[in-house]
Amino acid sequence: MQKEKKETRQVSDILDMSLLKWRIEADGLELLVQGFKEKKILGRKCHKCGMVYVPGPSYCRKCFIDIQDVVEVSKKGKIACYTVNLADVRGNPVDEISVAVQVKLDGSDSWMMGQLEIDDWKKVHVGMPAELILREETTGALADMVCFRPI
Amino acid sequence: MRNVAIISVGYNDRFVAKRPDVNIPEMIQPAVANALKKTKMKHSDIGVVVEGNMPTFEGINYPHLWFSDHIGAAGKPVLRISTGGTTGMSVFHGGYYCVASGMFDVAMVIGWEKHDEGDAQVGLMGIVLPEAFSLFQFGPDMSGGRGGGMGLLGGGGSTGGASFQALSYLAKAKGTPEHIDKMAAQARSNAAKNPYAHLQHPNCTAADIAKTPMVSYPLRFGHTCPTSCGACVMILVAEEKVKKFADTDRVAWVKAVATASSDATTGNLIDGQINDPAEQAICEKIAAPKAYQLAGIQNPKKEIQMCEVYDGFAHQELMWPEKLHLVDNSCKAIDEGRLAIDGEMPVNPSGGVVSTNAIGASAMVRVAEASLQVMGMAEGGHQVPRRVKNALAHGWGGLFQFVTITIVGDEPVKR
Numbered sequence: 381m382q383k384e385k386k387e388t389r390q391v392s393d394i395l396d397m398s399l400l401k402w403r404i405e406a407d408g409l410e411l412l413v414q415g416f417k418e419k420k421i422l423g424r425k426c427h428k429c430g431m432v433y434v435p436g437p438s439y440c441r442k443c444f445i446d447i448q449d450v451v452e453v454s455k456k457g458k459i460a461c462y463t464v465n466l467a468d469v470r471g472n473p474v475d476e477i478s479v480a481v482q483v484k485l486d487g488s489d490s491w492m493m494g495q496l497e498i499d500d501w502k503k504v505h506v507g508m509p510a511e512l513i514l515r516e517e518t519t520g521a522l523a524d525m526v527c528f529r530p531i
Numbered sequence: 532m533r534n535v536a537i538i539s540v541g542y543n544d545r546f547v548a549k550r551p552d553v554n555i556p557e558m559i560q561p562a563v564a565n566a567l568k569k570t571k572m573k574h575s576d577i578g579v580v581v582e583g584n585m586p587t588f589e590g591i592n593y594p595h596l597w598f599s600d601h602i603g604a605a606g607k608p609v610l611r612i613s614t615g616g617t618t619g620m621s622v623f624h625g626g627y628y629c630v631a632s633g634m635f636d637v638a639m640v641i642g643w644e645k646h647d648e649g650d651a652q653v654g655l656m657g658i659v660l661p662e663a664f665s666l667f668q669f670g671p672d673m674s675g676g677r678g679g680g681m682g683l684l685g686g687g688g689s690t691g692g693a694s695f696q697a698l699s700y701l702a703k704a705k706g707t708p709e710h711i712d713k714m715a716a717q718a719r720s721n722a723a724k725n726p727y728a729h730l731q732h733p734n735c736t737a738a739d740i741a742k743t744p745m746v747s748y749p750l751r752f753g754h755t756c757p758t759s760c761g762a763c764v765m766i767l768v769a770e771e772k773v774k775k776f777a778d779t780d781r782v783a784w785v786k787a788v789a790t791a792s793s794d795a796t797t798g799n800l801i802d803g804q805i806n807d808p809a810e811q812a813i814c815e816k817i818a819a820p821k822a823y824q825l826a827g828i829q830n831p832k833k834e835i836q837m838c839e840v841y842d843g844f845a846h847q848e849l850m851w852p853e854k855l856h857l858v859d860n861s862c863k864a865i866d867e868g869r870l871a872i873d874g875e876m877p878v879n880p881s882g883g884v885v886s887t888n889a890i891g892a893s894a895m896v897r898v899a900e901a902s903l904q905v906m907g908m909a910e911g912g913h914q915v916p917r918r919v920k921n922a923l924a925h926g927w928g929g930l931f932q933f934v935t936i937t938i939v940g941d942e943p944v945k946r
């Protein structure tokens with residue numbers, strides 16, 4: 381390792397991200413959360429290639445064309461991949477272990493991310509059937525999504 | 532299109548965690564000098580300089596404003612390319628295009644990173660957040676609530692995203708987390724034979740790796756890359772100038788470059804599963820076939836003698852050789868020792884990215900290491916024992932949505 385010499389000295393600075401105002405596409409999310417009001421999972425289907433996206437973007441990402449067809453997909457599906465959060469962003473062990481999953485809902489071609497409620501994370505496996513749980517009283521907000529649970 | 536040869540590779544002394552003794556220009560300059568020293572040229576012979584690193588990792592968005600003179604670029608064109616993890620190889624491709632097109636006879640390419648002056652996790656936030664925003668379109672509330680918050684992206688920052696890929700890969704390859712331990716152990720042992728590698732662990736075993744703490748299942752600390760400081764410089768010359776400038780009769784010829792990209796939501800819009808980070812059709816079905824076609828390679832498993840893949844996480848060292856059509860099942864291959872330096876398909880004799888990661892340099896180091904193998908100049912015991920006629924270098928970037936491939940060989944392609 382190099383010894384610190386006198387040739388450099390440190391100048392400190394910070395980039396404040398709170399000053400930045402990033403915008404994201406909200407159209408597909410709006411369709412999804414409006415569907416929650418009736419306990420439906422809504423996405424969009426491409427009329428050309430048949431891809432079903434949940435949430436559905438306003439254009440097909442494969443065909444690069446506008447898409448409008450709304451489709452309902454199942455709340456049930458299979459765990460496509462997952463990870464278990466055992467450390468925080470700095471690598472320190474966390475007190476509460478959580479399981480993040482990506483679930484392919486039946487009828488959808490995209491995977492949906494969420495948290496899996498399970499007693500023992502060692503039981504999770506790729507291909508495990510799981511169901512999206514919505515709040516009893518839905519209001520049309522993302523918070524209506526409670527979690528995924530194994531079926 | 533002209534044939535292009537790599538005539539020289541220059542590094543700093545060794546990639547390390549901290550370089551408090553130098554600033555960014557001072558860190559890059561010796562690598563430039565080392566590359567030039569191994570040629571018969573002066574810096575005035577260089578036609579164009581292409582450079583890149585990760586923006587925001589050191590918090591400086593236009594670092595080349597600061598160091599053009601330190602790299603011998605005064606009075607010459609300077610191009611900056613930045614594509615995420617693929618940066619180093621995209622920079623290399625940029626230099627290749629400059630020479631192959633006939634616009635310049637000599638290009639110098641520079642990939643670098645000085646991680647000790649910034650914060651990689653903060654840098655990643657500025658890079659990954661736009662991608663995370665893109666993921667909002669495909670998933671629930673990641674910003675808070677019971678949806679899981681940013682924790683949905685997994686633990687340990689970038690490790691989290693990679694862990695989804697690791698589990699999806701293992702499920703397909705019928706592998707286990709122990710295969711990742713084995714792969715990481717081979718990488719760190721190989722690194723001990725590379726005098727430029729950062730994390731060197733002679734005779735590292737799978738049991739040593741398995742002792743390290745779990746970050747985001749199935750990935751452990753021992754499976755993840757360090758943050759390194761250093762630069763990689765390469766000099767590319769048009770075929771007709773090789774004799775004039777090369778100080779060796781064993782140069783590495785660029786036989787193919789190929790790249791492909793996809794979307795930010797883990798990048799698999801080509802076919803199959805949209806979000807599967809372990810599918811990588813852009814590599815398997817687009818970039819790799821294109822590269823083999825350009826290089827005139829029909830049977831990659833036989834005609835390629837080694838590869839250097841971009842393995843920020845050890846499971847990727849298993850996954851990429853499969854996606855590059857070099858190995859059928861890497862889990863089986865590592866069990867049988869076939870990926871070792873003296874195996875039938877040596878993967879990352881240098882120790883790979885999992886042992887050394889100065890990000891803006893890392894994808895270029897893959898090309899540099901593949902070239903040194905072809906030139907027979909890999910130092911310290913990591914030279915592949917059998918003659919390397921063709922070697923493949925690979926890079927990935929973004930949220931697994933960019934892929935770059937370079938094939939180098941001991942003879943130019945007849946065009």
Ligand SMILES: [Zn+2]
Nearest residue numbers: 426429440443
């Ligand atoms: Zn379509």
